[in-house]
Amino acid sequence: MFEVKRAAVRTENGHQVIVLPDDIHFDEAEVSILHNLTTGELTVKRDGPAWGTAEEFFAFLDSLDIPQDDLDSFMVDRPLNVPLEPERMFGDDE
Numbered sequence: 001m002f003e004v005k006r007a008a009v010r011t012e013n014g015h016q017v018i019v020l021p022d023d024i025h026f027d028e029a030e031v032s033i034l035h036n037l038t039t040g041e042l043t044v045k046r047d048g049p050a051w052g053t054a055e056e057f058f059a060f061l062d063s064l065d066i067p068q069d070d071l072d073s074f075m076v077d078r079p080l081n082v083p084l085e086p087e088r089m090f091g092d093d094e
Contacts, residue, residue, distance in 0.1 A: 028046060028047065031045060031046060
């Protein structure tokens with residue numbers, strides 16, 4: 001769920017500063033800013049889990065304590081697991 005709020009932009013000591021509304025605050029000293037180079041939009045977010053490698057990510061997944069039966073059966077029965085039949089072009093009956 002998203003809620004749109006407005007924030008003031010000020011200049012202090014030659015830097016732009018965004019002043020967050022009173023009901024929004026971060027406990028962290030730093031946050032991540034995602035900048036969409038096409039639209040110019042900025043997204044400010046807390047930094048999440050700090051995994052930088054595939055090994056760290058899979059170690060995190062292993063720590064979730066998901067039963068092996070659930071992992072083995074996840075999305076086994078779905079239509080995309082069956083190869084699609086090629087469509088006949090131009091009405092060929094070959």
